[in-house]
Amino acid sequence: MLKVYKLCDLDPGNIKKLCTRNTDVNNDIRKTVDDIIQRVKTGGDAALKEFSEKFDGITLDELYIGKKEIDALAFKVGNSEKQAIQLAYNNIWKFHEAQLVKEGKIETTAGVTCWRETRAIEKVGLYIPGGTAVLPSTFLMLGIPAKIAGCEQIIVCSPPQKDGKVNAYLAYCAQLLGIERIYLIGGAQAIAAMAYGTESVEKVDKIFGPGNQYVTKAKTIIQSESQTAIDMPAGPSEVLVIADETANPVYVAADLLAQAEHGADSQAVLIADSQLIIDQTIKELDKQLPALPRHTIAAKAIANSYAVLTASLDESMTFSNAYAPEHLILATDKWESLLDKIINAGSVFLGHLTPESAGDYASGTNHTLPTSSYARAYSGVSVDSFVKKITFQHISRAGIENLGPAVEVLASLEGLDAHKNAITVRLK
Template identity: 65%
Template sequence: MKIYDYKDLSSQKIEELCARAVEDDNIVSERVKEIISTVKTSGDKALFEFAERFDKVRLPSLFIDGKTLKELASKIEEPVKNAIDIAYQNIYKFHKAQLKAEEKIETMPGVTCWREARAIEKVGLYIPGGTAVLPSTFLMLGIPAKIAGCKEIIVCSPPQSDGKVNTYIAYVAQLLGIEKIYLIGGAQAVAAMAYGTDSVTKVDKIFGPGNRYVTEAKKQLQPSTAIDMPAGPSEVLVFADDTAIPSFVAADLLAQAEHGTDSQSILVSTSREIIAETIKEVGKQVGELPRKEIATQAIANSYIIYAENSQQAMDFSNIYAPEHLILATENFESLIPLIINAGSVFLGNLTPESAGDYASGTNHTLPTSSFAKAFSGVSVDTFLKKITFQHLTNKGLENIGHTVEILATAEGLQAHKNAVTIRLKNN
């Protein structure tokens, strides 16, 4: 990992370091465009062909039904089942608390306004299944969708070599009451949910993280279908001062790096000693990982920033806008007000990002690539839309009518004025 001194970095260099662009982005964009076009034109036929081409599986059906899911779920190991149950309970508890009715507000006597939430009726969940099968993502998307009350939940996940899904995915489906999982991965899954095919229902909004092809497909299809956020390759920024524990910091950096070769693990530290010790720990720990080749490549594409103080460190973090921000310090309370841009924050030396990935209760579907500057992570609200209501009584019409008439006249919209005037005359 290359080390930079923050004080020596120009604004242009900082912008360059914070960019997530990859050399072959244009190639990915063109390939995704072709996949989307093929799915739109050929529907199910294209999906079968892509499964054979990309997943190396000849599927007899594009989906697994409830009976097969139940059979697969029954094979889950008891310790994993118990762990998923605990994660489910914590995630459900945290997200259930987000569902709150808003008060009615009387903006002036006789004029009452309020908002009510309505679930998005048809939602599509993409559950990655490439180099790692992620039942945790299924929990993170399925639970808030259920709490929100979405009427139809379409789930797509890449098939395994046996043409089925992992037993853990099947068990989560049972917990969520999902009766069907489509064996579709990549950009083609996003296209299928966006346009609909003979087998796949067209949805109103698409959710879920994925590789660069999935992310690019979501971006290209956004004009016709809403998406949760542009969630791409995973990333973490760890701030560490002299109260950090190097072995913990190294473990956090590697936890993110093992996601994929395009993941980023950034260390920003106010201690040169912590930096040196962390580098040693990374070298020691990475050799013990089953996914060490992936992690090693990701670490090679990451870097370290030495900052003279915590303000500099947090300034850089806010520019980078990390998906995950870990404050590896005993003094995290004083830093919280300085955080402007981050997907999810992990406080103190005993709070690994892994806790949020699996079971603390917060959602791990988060904005990457600096989109934390404008997007929030997935929540129950992501599956809802808010409708405003207003009601005027006779008194309310009298109180607000003249104001509306003046403003409508000022804008030259006579019919708007008349809609009020005709009521005032009959009031």
């Protein structure tokens, strides 16, 4: 059952508590992940194989499958599935390709020219979850911008299936992306392998991909303790739906459940200025939930979720910005009036006919997004995530004469005489 609160009854402390999720109060997750990381650092491939037996129930002779096996698996995908994946591939490519923008040169002072140029990150690691659900869509969401950016080396890790291989749909995505090796590694151990390298897995410069709390914790640890960067702390998925009297409770319930079926630790939040909509949505949840194949998982997530009754759409928007959701759905005819008020959100879905599922798969936007309120500071994955922007400058004779004296003054007031001298010798 979805818990219901009234915003007028909540003080700031209660609101903060409602907006807090996926905490590791006793550091239990941290301790487990620290141990996994250390064992991978010292044990390499042997440790990865041990973890595969422990967590996946698979004994691996090889830690990866190559092109021949990928092609054989991809051959099993039916035509209708191939067409759907190809449509998603095309839309995602089209949306992300437009993000490649060449910046112009700027003359900041006469004779002083500055500009930025884009360079791809050379080695990137993609983590494709494969626990309770296999996500070929995530492979596309990460692989396509990596290819567009021009990354030289793309390492892909995904947990093995019970047959010791990967899902055929992942293999087909690998074909489309030109990926010829998939490492059969999941969980925090996959993050550690890509961060530090093993005999088989090459160390990467940046790691991408969502995962459970263990994967997310591993990413945050390696970001602070290794020379490997991460895209963001993308943990268990979440959605927040803002609804008013124009909302369709059937649609709203379906959207909440679409998020809830991701995992038991997912969260689906309804914020509405209508008690009737909340009541009708709860009735719809009770109708739709039992029919889902993953109803047990979804039910646990719904039990971990809630609804909040507000006095207005403006109040609903204020709560949403405090929550900073990964996915925000505006289930209202008045969505245009709310656009400028959205401050914190990973990806936004507007109106009654724009379900979050469209963005998860095929509309073109990226579904790898910041969770757990990190939307306050992080953006979702894009081509920008796979590149660096390097600044350049060139100063002519006129430029050093125009700019030099000011730099000498600034260096003097900071007491950095060698800085000043680097200008002075040129001016002389």
